[in-house]
Amino acid sequence: MSSATPVTTPTNQDVFELGAEHEQVVFCNDPASGLRAIVAIHSTALGPALGGTRFHAYASTADAVADVLDLSRGMSYKAALAGLDLGGGKAVIIGDPNTLKSEALLRAYGRFVESLSGRYYTACDVGTFSEDMDHIARECQYVTGRTVAHGGAGDSSVLTAYGVYRGMLAAAEAAWGGEDADPAVLEGRLVGVAGVGKVGRHLVGHLVEAGARVVVTDVWAPALDRIREEYPSVEVVESTEALIAQPLDVYAPCALGQALTDDVVEQLTAKVVCGAANNQLAHPGIEKKLADRGVVYAPDYCVNSGGLIQVADELEGFSFERAQQRASGIYDTTRDVLELAASDGVAPATAADRLAEKRMRDVGRLRGIWLR
Structure with missing residues (x-):
């Protein structure tokens, strides 16, 4: 499928049908911290999936699903064209980062990423920063885009x-x-x-x-x-x-x-x-x-x-x-x-x-x- 073809926002579509190209789609929920996140792994044909975590106030879960599927597919193409030995993945956290983001939420998210055992590496995207990756890394080893102070690349x-x-x-x-x-x-x-x-x-x-x-x-x-x-x-x-x-x-x-x-x-x-x-x-x-x-x-x-x-x-x-x-x-x-x-x-x-x-x-x- 051409990367130019966006995923249609789902209504009554089955998630399996919507993400038919994808290897894995994981829904993450931690009521204590308010975390609601989706991790989509499009392909690991070239290596573990790497892609940022977008923190955004989506109008609906359906919109978040459509976005994460689109973005993760794009990451597969991006890594391949860049000559990297990496696959494509992406994550979204649903909510306004200005009001919802907290250490507890980021660390809960880190535990979910850790549970994927290295199939997905996360990094920064819209609404997340290197300092957030440092919090996530306290619970997870599969994190890039960390601050320079913690041995990372800093602002990507x-x-x-x-x-x-x-x-x-x-x-x-x-x-x-x-x-x-x-x-x-x-x-x-x-x-x-x-x-x-x-x-x-x-x-x-x-x-x-x-x-x-x-x-x-x-x-x-x-x-x-x-x-x-x-x-x-x-x-x-x-x-x-x-x-x-x-x-x-x-x-x-x-x-x-x-x-x-x-x-x-x-x-x-x-x-x-x-x-x-x-x-x-x-x-x-x-x-x-x-x-x-x-x-x-x-x-x-x-x-x-x-x-x-x-x-x-x-x-x-x-x-x-x-x-x-x-x-x-x-x-x-x-x-x-x-x-x-x-x-x-x-x-x-x-x-x-x-x-x-x-x-x-x-x-x-x-x-x-x-x-x-």
Whole structure:
């Protein structure tokens, strides 16, 4: 199944039918702490599943199930395309992290992850931070993305943003010419960043350094205040709609998923779409609409794998220099995806899926032989 195909929000669907691709889906409940969580393991063909824990106030359990299944599938593709010996998994904790998160809840969650015996490694995602991973690690050994003080990689958004920037250079070169990841390809270009939280803020720094003109938006006012303080040259607009209405050269969705809808694609002036958000395509067919409009789309799970690379490096004993060198390869991977898309006459999202699926088949088959 193409990673561009989102899971339909379940109504009366059987969970087995909904998660038919997945190896395991675990529901976690601890009434004492208020924990309600779901862990989804999509594939361990290439190795143990690794993926962050998202803490979010979902409107319903059904929405949480749909999201965790989508996200975990994406992690399988992301790890495969990044060349990692890891499978795909994800977890969601249901609730508002600003009011529900506590040491007791995080430690209860850690005990659930520990019970999976290493089939799933957790890390940070929306609503969770390295300090939270330290609490989880008090009950669980299968944790990455810990604070530097505890021997971890720290904030994984650093290399997530760096990887998106590297992928953006490759996409910009495909759109306007250039080579060798020269930042000059972005100089003077107007780049719109939707979402300037953990990842988007770091991405803005790379873009400003490259000489791009940057306009941003975010639903959280403090995030915009921080951008104003750190980057006075950056323009701030009040909404995503106002951002998209700008004469953008590059659009970088860096908030939650489903950012590329029919309406957004129709309004976009950008020649390049490259951002950090997961599952950006609202439905199958959006990637073709982008291609038909001449937009170079850098598939999300291709360019946003820097954070995964960063936290995965902890499993070897973390080296920022080694992880950054690996994340710099996102430029080459993005270029390979775009070249395959051009040669095969398919959308970049399809080309990325093909490369990831080939590695999962070929290497997964080889790994299975050695494990017998």
